[in-house]
Amino acid sequence: MLALLRNLLTARFWPILLIAYVCVLATATHWPRLRFDGPVPRSDLYIHLLAFGTLGGLVTLSAFFAPAASGRNIALSWLAAMLYAAVDESTQAIPGLGRTAALDDFLANTAGITLGVAAAAVLTRLVAPRPHSGNPPVPVIQSQTPTDS
16 A cells, blocks of 8 residues: 555656646636635635645645655745745736735745645655665675586
């Protein structure tokens, strides 16, 4: 089971899934005059949290910057997702879209990205192969016996 999960987390489909997701996310966040009235006030903030959390997790699992479980990949994935969120939110102020750029939306994006990257980091580190503890294996040296000629 652990091997299956490890193979899934190192699969090459993560970057493809990320590209498809970014296309859907960009369309949804820039759809003209899109409104969402949910069961609680400012339900859209929960959607921002979930949508950008998914983005952060997918960027991390795509391992563009280094192996997925590495600190370098985790940090740069967070930064890349944050840059995307900043551009995405600021371009919603384009006249004609009927959308608004808002700080509370960006803060929800930030929280989502942080949670998504953290979840992907924990998951990849839990299933990453661990080096064997203890002494390194001792090489076996075969003795050569003189041959009678």
